[in-house]
Amino acid sequence: MKPSNTDRAAKVLDRAGLDELFGVLKSRGYTLTGPVVRDGAVVYEEVASTEELPVGVGDGHEPGKYRLDRRKDDALFGYVVGPQSWKKHLFPPEQRLFQVSRNGKSIETSAEEADGRPRALIGVRACELAAMAVQDKVFLGGSFVDPHYGARREKLFIVAVNCGEPASTCFCASIGTGPEARDGFDIGLTELIQNGRHEFFAQAGSERGDGVLGEVGGRVAMADDERRRAKVVAGAVERMRRSMETEGLKELLYRNYESPHWDRVAERCLSCANCTMVCPTCFCSTVEDVTDLSGAHAERWRRWDSCFTMDFSYIVGGSVRPSTSARYRQWMTHKLATWQDQFGQIGCVGCGRCITWCPVGIDITEEAAALKEFEQTSKRTKQEKHDGRQEL
Numbered sequence: 001m002k003p004s005n006t007d008r009a010a011k012v013l014d015r016a017g018l019d020e021l022f023g024v025l026k027s028r029g030y031t032l033t034g035p036v037v038r039d040g041a042v043v044y045e046e047v048a049s050t051e052e053l054p055v056g057v058g059d060g061h062e063p064g065k066y067r068l069d070r071r072k073d074d075a076l077f078g079y080v081v082g083p084q085s086w087k088k089h090l091f092p093p094e095q096r097l098f099q100v101s102r103n104g105k106s107i108e109t110s111a112e113e114a115d116g117r118p119r120a121l122i123g124v125r126a127c128e129l130a131a132m133a134v135q136d137k138v139f140l141g142g143s144f145v146d147p148h149y150g151a152r153r154e155k156l157f158i159v160a161v162n163c164g165e166p167a168s169t170c171f172c173a174s175i176g177t178g179p180e181a182r183d184g185f186d187i188g189l190t191e192l193i194q195n196g197r198h199e200f201f202a203q204a205g206s207e208r209g210d211g212v213l214g215e216v217g218g219r220v221a222m223a224d225d226e227r228r229r230a231k232v233v234a235g236a237v238e239r240m241r242r243s244m245e246t247e248g249l250k251e252l253l254y255r256n257y258e259s260p261h262w263d264r265v266a267e268r269c270l271s272c273a274n275c276t277m278v279c280p281t282c283f284c285s286t287v288e289d290v291t292d293l294s295g296a297h298a299e300r301w302r303r304w305d306s307c308f309t310m311d312f313s314y315i316v317g318g319s320v321r322p323s324t325s326a327r328y329r330q331w332m333t334h335k336l337a338t339w340q341d342q343f344g345q346i347g348c349v350g351c352g353r354c355i356t357w358c359p360v361g362i363d364i365t366e367e368a369a370a371l372k373e374f375e376q377t378s379k380r381t382k383q384e385k386h387d388g389r390q391e392l
Helices: 015-027 126-140 147-154 207-214 223-238 249-255 261-266 274-278 324-343 364-391
Strands: 010-013 031-038 041-046 057-062 065-070 094-103 106-111 119-124 156-161 187-194 197-204 285-291 297-304
Touching: 010 015, 010 223, 015 031, 015 197, 015 207, 041 065, 119 126, 126 147, 126 156, 126 324, 147 156, 187 207, 187 223, 197 207, 197 223, 249 324, 249 364, 261 324, 261 364, 324 364
Parallel strands: 031 119, 119 156, 156 187
Antiparallel strands: 010 197, 031 041, 057 065, 094 106, 094 297, 187 197, 285 297
16 A cells, blocks of 8 residues: 555754755756746756755735745745746747758658656645646646656656745635645655744655655654644645635536626736746647758747637637637636546646736636626526516
8 A cells, every 4th residue: 555645754854954855866866956036036947055045035926916025034945936837847838849851862850859867846836736747637648648748757856845825826725736735746845944943844755755865864753843844834724815616617617608707807818828828737839840041951849839829729711719808718718617627627726826927917716706706696687687577
């Protein structure tokens, strides 16, 4: 029987112990990727030590607003999420698939080799683990497996971090994807800062994690440490301000496919595609063929695309979604409804990125609630008119 995460080894590390963990991973051949501050945002890039992490950095999120703040402590994971998701390290924004060259009368074709270098991702949040699980279904779960995604995913070592301070745009608790990482990781961390002590509760989540944690120092976690860890997670749940009601959501969206409410959203939506670019689960892409001027060399590239672009749904004769309302309806209905039919779950993990990085602050949780309210109001109005005719 597979052991649960609670059955596995748990230690408490200090800052030096975390650096030791980094060292063990590097000695095993992993390239470390973690959060760093660049251009006023937290992004995920290659790191070598804890010195490169966002020490003492927090972030503020509001609809259409994002900023970095200086915390009162030296937390390494005191931020929530940035504009980038881990998706770019598994499903790159652009990728050459193959190239063709003409050499005299012969044609030489070479497919791009899958990048299977071992990578360790540091600081993966629970919502982002859920997003990876969703993309696993997309790229690996069907009849046609993406070899590039598969090669990157196979060699992945994940160090997760439980959230202690949610952003105002987070709603993972209502979706059931956070703020606590429960599975899908090799080592899970919870940052504990209290009474001048700065420690990390480290829990192994896999056999590989057990092996790595066994090579790191630190002390064995005690019951009091577990209580401190649980308190951090519980506090994050209590402070989460947004939520989304998922029960009956698919049916609500299907019933309201022709609702006038979509036009109300379209009055604000810019069709800029920001929401899909920052989303950790969106997987739309396009394929482009390019040639050199001589015609002797050609390449095929895959690049991220979005259902908000006119060309994405272009078929002979024009786009099948020419209006902003049709494109926003497509995005939200696919994300929250048809995704369930395709993959058995909704395509939203409650990270709140689409709210933060929407230039006009459109909130998917508010739109889902507004659509339900619009439907209920319409029903009441129709009933009142019917009752009025009956009285006459």
